[in-house]
Amino acid sequence: MARRIAYIGEPVLTVEQVAFQCRLDPEDVVLELIEGVIIPGVTGQAESRTGAAIRQAxxxxxxxxxxxxxxxxxxxxxxxxxxxxxxxxxxxxxxxxxxxxxxxxxxxxxxxxxxxxxxxxxxxxxxxGIDLDAYPAVRSWLLMQAGTAHEFRETLVSGTILAELPDTMLDALLAEITVPPRF
Known part of the structure; x- marks a missing residue:
């Protein structure tokens, strides 16, 4: 099993991309949330689901x-x-x-x-690390997940029933880079 030594590249999403995806006005952008929680979180999600390096490391x-x-x-x-x-x-x-x-x-x-x-x-x-220009669907997945992470920042939502988009629809955006399972 490989272990990450360190990230060496820039984050794969910018604050501006996430703010645009979340339809945020400039005064509503919380840099610490987007840079410190959302971007690393969705990057980690994609790396975990695919087995591929998303951010250069x-x-x-x-x-x-x-x-x-x-x-x-x-x-x-x-x-x-x-x-x-x-x-x-x-x-x-x-x-x-x-x-x-x-x-x-x-x-x-x-x-x-x-x-x-x-x-x-x-x-x-x-x-x-991935070349997002070669795999634009991965960027779409990251931005969609960033929008969801921004809207629903907590692990529990009370009083509301949430329904996820089907995994097959979302995971298809990562299919081109998903490492096959090994036994």
Whole structure:
């Protein structure tokens, strides 16, 4: 399982985009709410639902010995390999300089070693993040979720019955980048 080391890119939505989606007048915009809660919240939702990196970030994952060349990285939308290392018995990583190739196949990204996979457990560090211009439906999903998060900021709404749009309609906007389940 990959772990995010840090976000390295700008947030995927701007305050202006969210304000427009929420039909907010300039005096009604609460920057702390939009920048600190809504944008990170909907970004996290999309990343959790899809298994893809939405905001550009750096990730690290361990590859056991049985992962062969051409295995998929855990996080979709990988854009660059930062480093490859071998995990030593003491838990530290020995940097390796090996030929490698990263291939993004839409939903998943695969790491190949054309000269053969190095032996042992590997530590792969890579960057991943979506190009929203290539997947405009994802931006639509994010903005729709941001509008809902702005309107309904609490987890419980009393005295009102809420009905969600069908998951199939909303999740279809993320289908192009959703990493297939692995067992």
């Amino acid at each position: 750096e990730y690290e994952e361990e590859w056991p010995c049985h992962y062969a060349s051409g295995h998929a990285l855990d996080v979709g939308q990988a854009t660059a390999i930062v480093s490859i290392g071998r995990i030593l018995p003491d838990g530290s990583a020995e940097p390796l300089t090996v030929a490698h190739s990263l291939r993004n196949r839409g939903k998943e990204s695969f790491l190949y070693f054309p000269d053969g996979r190095p032996a042992g457990e590997l530590l792969i560090r890579y960057q991943a």
